[in-house]
Amino acid sequence: GIQVEQSPPDLILQEGANSTLRCNFSDSVNNLQWFHQNPWGQLINLFYIPSGTKQNGRLSATTVATERYSLLYISSSQTTDSGVYFCAVLYNNNDMRFGAGTRLTVKP
Amino acid sequence: SQTIHQWPATLVQPVGSPLSLECTVEGTSNPNLYWYRQAAGRGLQLLFYSVGIGQISSEVPQNLSASRPQDRQFILSSKKLLLSDSGFYLCAWNRDRGNTIYFGEGSWLTVV
Numbered sequence: 573g574i575q576v577e578q579s580p581p582d583l584i585l586q587e588g589a590n591s592t593l594r595c596n597f598s599d600s601v602n603n604l605q606w607f608h609q610n611p612w613g614q615l616i617n618l619f620y621i622p623s624g625t626k627q628n629g630r631l632s633a634t635t636v637a638t639e640r641y642s643l644l645y646i647s648s649s650q651t652t653d654s655g656v657y658f659c660a661v662l663y664n665n666n667d668m669r670f671g672a673g674t675r676l677t678v679k680p
Numbered sequence: 681s682q683t684i685h686q687w688p689a690t691l692v693q694p695v696g697s698p699l700s701l702e703c704t705v706e707g708t709s710n711p712n713l714y715w716y717r718q719a720a721g722r723g724l725q726l727l728f729y730s731v732g733i734g735q736i737s738s739e740v741p742q743n744l745s746a747s748r749p750q751d752r753q754f755i756l757s758s759k760k761l762l763l764s765d766s767g768f769y770l771c772a773w774n775r776d777r778g779n780t781i782y783f784g785e786g787s788w789l790t791v792v
Contacts, residue, residue: 602778609722613768615783656722662778673722 574599574663578671585649585678593644593674595659602662604635606644609656609673618644618657649678682707686771686784693791699744699758701787703771706752711773713754714781715746718768730754731777766791 575598585591595604603622607615619626619633621642626633630649635642646653656673663669686703693699705711715727726739728746736746743762747755754771771784 605780607783613718613786613788615770615786617780617782620780658722658724660724660781668726668777668781670724675722 573667574601574661574669576659576661576669576671578657578659578674580674581672582675583677585676587649587651587678587680589649589678590645590647591649591676593646593657593676595642595644595661595671597640597642597661597663599640599663601637601640602664604642604662605660606633606642607658607660608653609658611655615658646676649676651678651680654678682773682782684771684773684782684784686769686787688787689785690788691790693761693789695763695791696760699756699761699765699789701756701769701771701789703754703756703784704752705773708773708775709751711752711775712777713748714772715744715754715756716770716772716783718770718786720767724770728756761791763791765789 577596579594605620606618609615621633621635623635623637630647632645654677656675658670658673660670683706714729716724718724730736730748744758769787772781774781
């Protein structure tokens with residue numbers, strides 16, 4: 573099956589710093605989503621981005637499908653950005669697989 | 681707008697007891713429905729998915745089962761819980777398997 577690898581596994585930032593999270597996948601995918609899991613466990617959709625670039629406020633994402641990776645950018649990080657960030661890919665039009673996540677801690 | 685809810689939010693159950701987690705979706709019809717488990721750590725594992733009433737596909741053999749008695753209702757069950765069933769269970773839905781997937785609030789299960 574497809575392999576989804578996220579890096580780094582853990583990231584600690586000072587409030588106001590910028591960061592880039594990466595998601596690599598081992599095969600062609602039909603779509604890709606980024607999620608934020610807050611400290612209470614809830615998974616929030618960030619981006620649905622099978623290719624190209626999207627921006628939403630301080631967050632943006634880029635997927636280069638031909639090179640099998642996606643990047644999530646967080647600018648001017650805030651303490652509320654803390655949590656775990658997951659990417660998930662859909663492949664074979666049928667199966668969705670999650671990466672292991674990047675745990676982000678933003679310190680005040 | 682569409683909403684998804686699951687309950688209970690937290691559950692502490694003894695080993696060998698039954699389990700029932702319920703999930704409902706509002707504001708849409710014929711959704712695809714999913715149960716995921718997130719064990720200690722961070723990865724999400726797909727347990728079951730359903731594309732229609734009474735249609736359940738299991739991703740991994742285990743002590744759990746799922747049922748879809750109504751179009752927008754998805755139930756996760758067990759007859760006898762094991763310690764290893766502890767974890768965070770998430771229900772999710774989307775319109776088609778290629779579309780954006782949305783998650784419920786999650787249910788924390790502790791088997792003691």
